[in-house]
Amino acid sequence: MALAPNHSTDMLIRKLDSIARLSDDERQAIERLPITVRPLVSGQDIVHEHDRSLQCCLLLDGWACRYQLLSEGKRQIFSFHIPGDIPDLQSLHLQVMDHSLCTLTPATVAFIPHAALRDLTAALPGIAATLWRDTLVDAAVFREWMTGMGRRSACEAIAHLFCELYVKLEAVGLAENHRYRLPVTQAELGDALGLSNVHVNRVLKELRDNKLITLHGGGLDILDWAKLSKLCGFDPTYLHLERQAA
Amino acid sequence: MALAPNHSTDMLIRKLDSIARLSDDERQAIERLPITVRPLVSGQDIVHEHDRSLQCCLLLDGWACRYQLLSEGKRQIFSFHIPGDIPDLQSLHLQVMDHSLCTLTPATVAFIPHAALRDLTAALPGIAATLWRDTLVDAAVFREWMTGMGRRSACEAIAHLFCELYVKLEAVGLAENHRYRLPVTQAELGDALGLSNVHVNRVLKELRDNKLITLHGGGLDILDWAKLSKLCGFDPTYLHLERQAA
DNA sequence: ATATGCGAATAACGTTTGTTATTGTAGCGT
DNA sequence: ACGCTACAATAACAAACGTTATTCGCATAT
Numbered sequence: 001m002a003l004a005p006n007h008s009t010d011m012l013i014r015k016l017d018s019i020a021r022l023s024d025d026e027r028q029a030i031e032r033l034p035i036t037v038r039p040l041v042s043g044q045d046i047v048h049e050h051d052r053s054l055q056c057c058l059l060l061d062g063w064a065c066r067y068q069l070l071s072e073g074k075r076q077i078f079s080f081h082i083p084g085d086i087p088d089l090q091s092l093h094l095q096v097m098d099h100s101l102c103t104l105t106p107a108t109v110a111f112i113p114h115a116a117l118r119d120l121t122a123a124l125p126g127i128a129a130t131l132w133r134d135t136l137v138d139a140a141v142f143r144e145w146m147t148g149m150g151r152r153s154a155c156e157a158i159a160h161l162f163c164e165l166y167v168k169l170e171a172v173g174l175a176e177n178h179r180y181r182l183p184v185t186q187a188e189l190g191d192a193l194g195l196s197n198v199h200v201n202r203v204l205k206e207l208r209d210n211k212l213i214t215l216h217g218g219g220l221d222i223l224d225w226a227k228l229s230k231l232c233g234f235d236p237t238y239l240h241l242e243r244q245a246a
Numbered sequence: 247m248a249l250a251p252n253h254s255t256d257m258l259i260r261k262l263d264s265i266a267r268l269s270d271d272e273r274q275a276i277e278r279l280p281i282t283v284r285p286l287v288s289g290q291d292i293v294h295e296h297d298r299s300l301q302c303c304l305l306l307d308g309w310a311c312r313y314q315l316l317s318e319g320k321r322q323i324f325s326f327h328i329p330g331d332i333p334d335l336q337s338l339h340l341q342v343m344d345h346s347l348c349t350l351t352p353a354t355v356a357f358i359p360h361a362a363l364r365d366l367t368a369a370l371p372g373i374a375a376t377l378w379r380d381t382l383v384d385a386a387v388f389r390e391w392m393t394g395m396g397r398r399s400a401c402e403a404i405a406h407l408f409c410e411l412y413v414k415l416e417a418v419g420l421a422e423n424h425r426y427r428l429p430v431t432q433a434e435l436g437d438a439l440g441l442s443n444v445h446v447n448r449v450l451k452e453l454r455d456n457k458l459i460t461l462h463g464g465g466l467d468i469l470d471w472a473k474l475s476k477l478c479g480f481d482p483t484y485l486h487l488e489r490q491a492a
Numbered sequence: 493a494t495a496t497g498c499g500a501a502t503a504a505c506g507t508t509t510g511t512t513a514t515t516g517t518a519g520c521g522t
Numbered sequence: 523a524c525g526c527t528a529c530a531a532t533a534a535c536a537a538a539c540g541t542t543a544t545t546c547g548c549a550t551a552t
Contacts, residue, residue, distance in 0.1 A: 050483075068393060071479060076393040090386075093379040098386050098484040121375070125368040132378045133339040139385035140336075140344050146388060147314060147322040149395040150440025154539075185499060194396025196540050201501060216500095233317060237296075238344040400509070431529065442510050447531060463518095495552075502545080510537070517530075522523100 008035045008110035012058055015084045018171075020130045029120055029127070036111045046088070046101045046109065053091040055111045059083050062107025063183050067191065068099045077192035079141065080104070080165065080184065084172050089135055092117055105183045133240075140238045149194045152232065155203050157193045159232035162213065166222060167236050178222035182215070254281045254356035257306055261330045264417075266376045275366055275373070282357045292334070292347045292355065299337040301357045305329050308353025309429050313437065314345045323438035325387065326350070326411065326430065330418050335381055338363055351429045379486075386484045395440045398478065401449050403439045405478035408459065412468060413482050424468035428461070 009031045016022055016030070037060065040046070047053050049068060064081040066088075078099060081087040087101050092114055103109075121128035144164070148157040165182065169175035186204065187197040195203075207213045212228045214221040222228055255277045262268055262276070283306065286292070293299050295314060305327055312324040312333060324345060327333040333347050338360055349355075367374035390410070394403040411428065415421035432450065433443040441449075453459045458474045460467045468474055 066389075068389075070393070070397055074397045076397045078389045078392060090382045093375060094382050094386065094486050095488075096483065096486075098486070099389060122371040125371060125374060128371065128374055128378070129339060129367070132374070132381070135378070135385065136336045136340050136381060139381065139388055140340065142385055142388035142392060143312075143314075143324045143345060146324060146392055146395060146440075147316070149392060150437075151316055151320045151322045186501095187499080191396075194392075197500090198502085198541080199539055202539090205501080237342065240340050240342075240344070242341075432531095433529080443530090444511080444532085445509055448509090451531080493552105496550085498547105498549085500545100500547080503543085504541100505543105506539105506541075508537105508539080511535080513533085513535105515530100515532080517528100519526100519528085521526080 006035075008037055008058065008060060009033065011060055011084060011110070012112075015058075015086070015134075016127065016130050019133055020126070022130075023126065026124050026127050029124055033112055033116050033120065038109055038111065040103050040107045040109055042103055042105050042107075044103050046103065047091065047097055048100045049097050051097045052095055053088060053097060053114070055113050056086055056089050056092055056117060057101075058110040058112065059085045059087060060108040060110055063104040064101060064107060065104055065188070065192075066099050066101050075191045076194070077188060078145075079138070080192070082165075082169060082172065082174060086131075086134065089131060089138075092131075104188070137240045140240060144238045145192075154193070154195050154199055155206060156232040157195075158189065158200065158203050159207065159212070159228050160234055161189070161193065162220060162222060163225075163229050163232065163234040164236075164239070167239060167241070171239075171241055178225050180220055181218055182220040183218050252281075254283055254304065254306060255279065257330060257356070258304055261304075261332070261380075262373065262376050265379055266372070268376075269372065272370050272373050275370055279358055279362050279366065284355055284357065286349050286353045286355055288349055288351050288353075290349050292349065293337065293343055294346045295343050297343045298341055299334060299343060299360070301359050302332055302335050302338055302363060303347075304356040304358065305331045305333060306354040306356055309350040310347060310353060311350055311434070311438075312345050312347050321437045322440075323434060324391075325384070326438070328411075328415060328418065328420060332377075332380065335377060335384075338367075338377075350434070383486045386486060390484045391438075400439070400441050400445055401452060402478040403441070404435065404446065404449050405453065405458070405474050406480055407435070407439065408466060408468060409471075409475050409478065409480040410482075410485070413485060413487070417485075417487055424471050426466055427464055428466040429464050 013022065013027055013030055046057055046064065059081055061083050064087055066078040068076050070076065091097060121131065148160050152160060166175055166178060166180060169180050174180065186200045190197045190200045204215060208215065212224055214223060259268065259273055259276055292303055292310065307329050310327040310333055314322050316322065337343060367377065394406055398406060412421055412424060412426060415426050420426065432446045436443045436446045450461060458470050460469060
């Protein structure tokens with residue numbers, strides 16, 4: 001008898017199914033995963049640089065980010081994560097964390113033991129391929145952020161990030177009408193894009209003055225999607241959103 | 247009867263064995279892979295953005311890099327690759343290329359059909375995990391480059407890249423005594439690190455003036471490893487070089 | 493009511509880095 | 523020997539962005 005489905009496995013199945021269609025076998029195997037759900041406060045580390053993790057986490061609710069602290073209080077943020085993401089899936093095959101992961105808002109997180117994931121992926125290569133693919137999309141986003149920091153102006157980089165986040169949120173039903181909640185401070189935006197908080201503020205003012213966005217109280221509204229996405233040369237190919245055949 | 251080992255499968259076996267110890271079964275399966283070897287000239291595209299690739303390539307000899315062209319002739323280089331690397335392994339699970347791959351020198355490349363790799367990874371989950379891990383290290387290097395572009399000075403970023411390349415080359419026996427061939431122009435360094443070629447030249451002069459390196463004719467010599475690696479805060483953890491248990 | 497703290501907004505000033513241009517040098521083909 | 527090309531070196535100038543500091547608004551706590 002299969003266990004009753006619950007929120008965590010539902011979320012995971014929906015996630016993987018959005019990457020590549022799951023078979024019934026695969027679905028049932030996921031439903032049997034031993035999962036622990038925990039609520040977390042905002043700003044809490046989930047895993048920390050140098051940790052040797054024994055589990056992966058699935059973000060059920062709230063936002064998180066991966067980051068690294070440098071000398072002189074500098075910080076680099078590598079990614080923002082939204083519900084449905086598995087931000088530390090890489091820890092399944094890289095024993096020691098080379099960065100940290102923390103919540104940006106109060107969050108709900110499901111933990112899945114590495115051992116269970118290893119059994120699952122060894123038994124069902126289709127699931128392994130799907131999870132592998134998820135980490136490859138992750139890397140594709142890293143590359144796009146590199147382009148942003150290396151070869152885009154601050155204004156283009158911020159616009160590009162806003163477009164990226166909209167497309168990702170829209171894909172999981174968390175945004176529509178070019179509007180979404182963005183629980184990220186200007187300092188955090190700067191640490192993600194390699195800018196100072198002051199300059200982020202300047203650029204946001206410019207985007208507002210040009211009637212491209214409104215942004216207040218954590219709510220972002222893209223007033224002119226066509227203009228904003230053209231301004232930064234946004235092309236969603238790198239998000240690899242189309243569902244893949246099995 | 248197993249096929250006679252050849253240079254390509256040897257290289258691949260050595261590569262994977264350096265990541266996680268291979269079993270005899272796995273070794274033999276790799277030796278049965280259908281591989282095509284081709285010599286390439288310098289500056290030749292191996293795969294191009296928007297391509298749908300049907301094979302992965304293993305770099306047997308020479309250097310390559312992944313890059314993307316932007317508007318106004320701008321270019322972002324995402325990675326440099328050396329013999330033993332599989333620079334487009336991601337194409338196994340991401341149907342359409344979001345960037346290009348080209349040679350930086352005359353090179354020898356082995357091509358492995360996706361179909362064969364898919365069969366191999368479906369039959370032998372250990373190999374799948376090893377290849378997966380390779381792409382995860384790739385992503386870890388992307389993150390480190392993000393840190394370089396976002397939160398390091400031009401001088402630190404260049405120094406960090408020189409340290410990274412030395413450690414990678416040394417690990418595959420292509421460098422020793424803090425010296426190696428670096429077949430990369432100053433413009434290419436700039437496109438990798440988000441700098442102009444002029445500024446790269448300035449920084450190289452500074453590094454030379456400070457007796458940290460010599461660089462001429464494509465040969466780099468790190469004169470003071472301790473000082474150079476300290477200057478940029480180099481910590482090789484992110485390269486995940488230690489061999490993993492199976 | 494007051495204090496406290498975090499994030500946003502803004503100003504003045506400094507510096508790293510980009511841009512454009514010119515020159516030098518080495519290799520390579522004819 | 524000659525020209526061609528790619529790469530490196532250097533200078534002068536401009537611009538984007540960082541730094542430091544102050545103020546404001548707003549929420550939460552006391």
